[in-house]
Amino acid sequence: MKCDIVVIGAGPAGLWAAKTAAEEGLEVVVLEEHAAVGLPKHCSGWLLGCEFTDKMFAGVKDALPHQKVTRMVIIDPLSGQVKEDVEDTGWGGYLVRRELFDRELAKLAVMAGAKLFLNVKAKELIKEDGRVVGVQTASDRLPEVRAKVTICADGMKSATNSGFAHREIASESESETYPGVKIELVNVREVTPGQIEIYECGDPALGSRSLWPHGWGITLASFSSIKAFSEVRSRRDNLLSRKLASSFPIYVGGFPNRKQMGYFYNHMVRDGVVFVGEACGCSGVIHGMITGSYATKVAKKVIEQGDMKIIDEYEKMLKNSDIYRNPFCYRNVRKNYGSYSVWLERSAEIRI
Ligand SMILES: Cc1cc2nc3c(=O)[nH]c(=O)nc-3n(C[C@H](O)[C@H](O)[C@H](O)COP(=O)(O)OP(=O)(O)OC[C@H]3O[C@@H](n4cnc5c(N)ncnc54)[C@H](O)[C@@H]3O)c2cc1C
Numbered sequence: 593m594k595c596d597i598v599v600i601g602a603g604p605a606g607l608w609a610a611k612t613a614a615e616e617g618l619e620v621v622v623l624e625e626h627a628a629v630g631l632p633k634h635c636s637g638w639l640l641g642c643e644f645t646d647k648m649f650a651g652v653k654d655a656l657p658h659q660k661v662t663r664m665v666i667i668d669p670l671s672g673q674v675k676e677d678v679e680d681t682g683w684g685g686y687l688v689r690r691e692l693f694d695r696e697l698a699k700l701a702v703m704a705g706a707k708l709f710l711n712v713k714a715k716e717l718i719k720e721d722g723r724v725v726g727v728q729t730a731s732d733r734l735p736e737v738r739a740k741v742t743i744c745a746d747g748m749k750s751a752t753n754s755g756f757a758h759r760e761i762a763s764e765s766e767s768e769t770y771p772g773v774k775i776e777l778v779n780v781r782e783v784t785p786g787q788i789e790i791y792e793c794g795d796p797a798l799g800s801r802s803l804w805p806h807g808w809g810i811t812l813a814s815f816s817s818i819k820a821f822s823e824v825r826s827r828r829d830n831l832l833s834r835k836l837a838s839s840f841p842i843y844v845g846g847f848p849n850r851k852q853m854g855y856f857y858n859h860m861v862r863d864g865v866v867f868v869g870e871a872c873g874c875s876g877v878i879h880g881m882i883t884g885s886y887a888t889k890v891a892k893k894v895i896e897q898g899d900m901k902i903i904d905e906y907e908k909m910l911k912n913s914d915i916y917r918n919p920f921c922y923r924n925v926r927k928n929y930g931s932y933s934v935w936l937e938r939s940a941e942i943r944i
Pocket of ligand 1: 624
């Protein structure tokens with residue numbers, strides 16, 4: 593098969609690139625290795641508030657269960673003391689079910705004219721004269737897709753040796769990984785839908801844990817394993833355990849390949865391939881989607897002018913952008929921004 597743009601991966605970054613490119617009249621093919629868009633789910637589903645989110649979300653929110661984020665509270669679970677209470681002062685954002693959100697984006701991409709292939713895993717980049725000219729897949733149905741521009745959006749896998757970024761652009765120091773599970777819980781006590789709770793203390797079992805109450809009885813949380821979750825739930829010496837005491841998981845998704853949050857790779861273009869979203873080291877749904885829109889802008893110019901060198905403009909565009917200056921990195925917030933309120937205010941200012 594031949595097309596203008598082939599996108600590897602149907603996550604938010606790849607799908608937004610595909611949607612915007614198809615709207616520009618380009619022929620786009622998206623390859624997704626899983627049998628469903630949005631699964632397995634590994635994400636709390638907090639769409640960070642900014643101008644881009646407002647505009648983009650207007651097009652999907654009627655079709656999607658969502659909860660406006662109203663507050664973020666940072667709590668010491670042992671003393672119960674509130675360390676920081678960040679009320680919404682316009683930073684906003686939404687909690688969404690990521691699997692449903694991704695499917696909405698897939699619908700938009702396909703309705704704009706992109707061709708989406710599920711169960712098709714990109715295996716190798718096809719290189720000719722030192723330049724990538726498409727993708728070889730592991731599928732008999734669609735063994736090869738040739739394209740003028742290849743966009744790599746293979747996401748969370750990117751930092752592992754089975755991901756393309758690891759092979760093409762990542763360095764050792766940039767590909768730190770850590771394991772974990774994302775759990776969808778029912779019946780968490782005393783949480784307020786839309787109010788994100790982050791627990792900070794010296795006890796590693798309790799500190800760095802977060803609750804993301806989506807409403808409809810559902811709260812998301814991350815733990816290093818389901819066993820670690822059960823251990824925290826059985827304790828009685830802290831606020832977090834008491835909140836979890838009567839909860840039960842209804843979904844557990846692994847995120848074995850999560851990179852450290854809060855940075856981008858040094859290079860985001862290699863041999864004509866544009867890396868977007870997690871594949872360029874960039875964390876966060878909204879940040880990833882914005883990288884997808886930058887990739888589209890540059891790819892369109894490359895195709896119209898027939899000049900592959902233009903592709904390098906993507907890296908410049910990204911490095912000069914507000915998302916590059918304000919990475920999605922709530923884990924490193926105090927180190928990088930001093931407080932959560934400062935980070936959120938700066939994030940709200942993100943412009944494309
Ligand atoms: C525990 C956890 C919680 C998080 N919470 C939040 C949050 O609340 N808010 C937020 O903004 N971000 C959050 N993130 C980060 C967010 O999930 C990512 O930044 C986002 O998913 C990146 O989007 P993406 O499109 O780059 O990649 P992904 O969403 O990872 O999508 C990549 C897609 O590519 C597919 N793929 C991979 N390899 C291939 C291949 N070879 N061939 C074909 N398809 C392939 C995958 O199956 C997948 O569908 C969280 C991450 C983790 C781990």
